[in-house]
Amino acid sequence: MSDLDTRTDRTTVSAIVGILKQYPRRSVILVALALASGLAEGIGLVVLLPLLGLAAEAETQPSPELAAFVEGALDVVGLSPTLGLLLAFMVLALTAKAGLRLASQWHAGAASALAARDLRMRLINAMMRARWGFYVQQPTGRLSNAVASEAMRASSLFPRTTDLLAGGFTLVIYVGIAFAVSWQIALLSILLGSLMVVSLRRLVSIARQAGREQTALLRSLIARLTDGLYAIKPLKAMGREDSLQPALQRETEELNHAQRRQVVATSAMGVAQEPLIAFFLAIIAYVFLSVLGLPFTELLFLALIFQRTVRKIGGLQKHWQSLASIESALWSIEESIDAAEAEAEAPKRHGRAPELREAVELREVDFAYGQTRVLGAYNLRIPAGELTALLGPSGAGKTTIVDLVTGLYRPDAGEVYVDDLPLEQADLHAWRERIGYVPQEVVLFHDSVRANVAMYDDELTDEDVWEALEAAGAGDFVATLPEQLDTVIGEHGTRLSGGQRQRVSIARALVRRPQLLVLDEATTALDPETEQAVLRTVRGLRGSVTILAISHQPALTQVADHVHRIAPLDPQAPPPDATDPAGVTPAR
Incomplete structure (x- = not known):
């Protein structure tokens, strides 16, 4: 100091x-x-x-x-x-x-x-x-x-x-x-x-x-x-x-x-x-x-x-x-x-680096924002290599679950596991490096397509950027831009359409070849046709990456392997059943 x-x-x-x-x-x-x-x-x-x-x-x-x-x-x-x-x-x-x-x-x-x-x-x-x-x-x-x-x-x-x-x-x-x-x-x-x-x-x-x-x-x-x-x-x-x-x-x-x-x-x-x-x-x-x-x-x-x-x-x-x-x-x-x-979180760099081979799990997790409880004894399993969807209204705790999985918040009780490794004991920085994240509000810079995808990482080559763009379904439209990867897309990507901005954002999340891809209301602001196109792209990623997608729109259920519908916490509701065969896991 x-x-x-x-x-x-x-x-x-x-x-x-x-x-x-x-x-x-x-x-x-x-x-x-x-x-x-x-x-x-x-x-x-x-x-x-x-x-x-x-x-x-x-x-x-x-x-x-x-x-x-x-x-x-x-x-x-x-x-x-x-x-x-x-x-x-x-x-x-x-x-x-x-x-x-x-x-x-x-x-x-x-x-x-x-x-x-x-x-x-x-x-x-x-x-x-x-x-x-x-x-x-x-x-x-x-x-x-x-x-x-x-x-x-x-x-x-x-x-x-x-x-x-x-x-x-x-x-x-x-x-x-x-x-x-x-x-x-x-x-x-x-x-x-x-x-x-x-x-x-x-x-x-x-x-x-x-x-x-x-x-x-x-x-x-x-x-x-x-x-x-x-x-x-x-x-x-x-x-x-x-x-x-x-x-x-x-x-x-x-x-x-x-x-x-x-x-x-x-x-x-x-x-x-x-x-x-x-x-x-x-x-x-x-x-x-x-x-x-x-x-x-x-x-x-x-x-x-x-x-x-x-x-x-x-x-x-x-x-x-x-x-x-x-x-x-x-x-x-x-x-x-x-x-x-x-407010330093001091991420653990001395623990074991998680390797997602089986599943990410929330086990008996409690979480509250101040006096407002959001999750109570909540259980969730996100199988590796598959697409898990969380559906529910605003305030039900969907984004909170994402924040717990990425380690942005810690549970008040219970634990998050990557395979059998508690996230509390893991190298948190190494785990985050294995995550690709696509937020609801696309954040793009007044810079080139290359800079927006690679995020100024000099270790990433143009081949890496093109590969990520192709995987995100953005390769074709970027190839038609006047300067391709060198094209400046404007403040917040205003020179691109909503669907194009979202695909560039997905390419950014994929460029480092993550093990877990998180889609946080990523299609909410899109029209139905564009939403379907983006969902087809997401469906094509199954098997190559574990996907956790959250939304309050039902279209996501068409491409998901597992769907969990979450309701706002109700103190009178029975405990959630993690073995529900329908894949419906309400929060209590």
Whole structure:
């Protein structure tokens, strides 16, 4: 488990510490570059001391001890503090600072890209390991938004943390120089800078709250839009697309309002700091010149030290505000990762791989969704190499049986067996690899026929794809397509007819030569003629693969070897009879 997963509270500090601990090597490099950049800027400032001494002919030089130290350091290497040399050192120091900041930003950018990739892959891997129940509870758009938007926003913590560290190290160096020059200026800088931070802290809170609202609204907006686009055809067909627009517009307006608040808070921070610094500087200049009679040359350097120090304090507050406005994206994607990991099904890969030779059986199986019981002491036998049909009304438990056979759900009592191997003791992943599944709602991608059948499996050849298409009765119509296997079939396969989409879906289920083919209401949405054609195709598969088909339509009985009619659970009904010679096994 990562350091981010062990957080006990959600603060800006914990976000910074967590992201740095996640990448210790890059963090050390970034800290070193930030420290070196601060030192280079400090050297550039210290070199001004001898320059001011030369300008004032050493009569009123500020901090003669520090200036003497600089001159002594030059003398050690045999250099004389001439005007040209001091100017050259100042230029070199500032150039070095720029180079170090560039290197720091490059490393921060690389770390940011790496963090975005890792956050996305952590979420994707967690989703792939999650049990089926997790997906039932999650809006698809929320997970899509986490992968696309939240990971990108959260990863920008890295470069902004780099700015914060660089500013912090530079501030420490400036305060050290200030104390070396004038402890009074140093204390005034710290005191007035802190006063400025306190007076503007409300702007940080506004930015943080606006960032949280943006994260929540983006998550809701993308989820709603994804659902709406999925249903856009019936909405437009009924002239109801306008009913979706108000909700999208409302959330868009709220998102716009939150973004404006963040922009205003960020801009106000920079705008408000400038007059405050100028006001403080004016007071110091008046006191030191008019009251204390400080020479102008010395005041000039002290004012520069004060202005740079207080500005650095203000800069830290700006960086902190920036981090506060995006930290919610990190917490949101971490929430999604935690939720998926909490639902990990951990399929057994150390058990025995099932080999379906005799039958799949449900023995005395109980199952409930919460308080609603669906199956009670249910028994079912699905003989190998034959077609078993489950018929019954909606809600009778047909799809639940399929989910139990495929291991998507576990029985509350009883067990599912493949031959004599309990599914609980089997290698669940290996069992699923032996299953071909055709859902009621055909899910096809906006891609080629090849990609839709092979599901991007590089191990499958064109010969494998054609063989599956032929077995599914789709070979003839695919051969007539303009680019055959390379033909793009449109979003959700909209360029194909309903029967053609269903056959491509069957080919996808067959392409890996499964031992068990599951047809989950696969012909429900088809017209009678197309349904009969698909059923003839299914009938032709008997013997080569075990078939479990569920439906609430009677046409399936024409091709089935075994038919089990299932009724909704009735607590008063007698226990099911698994030996019923008519093949009728009601659920109780």
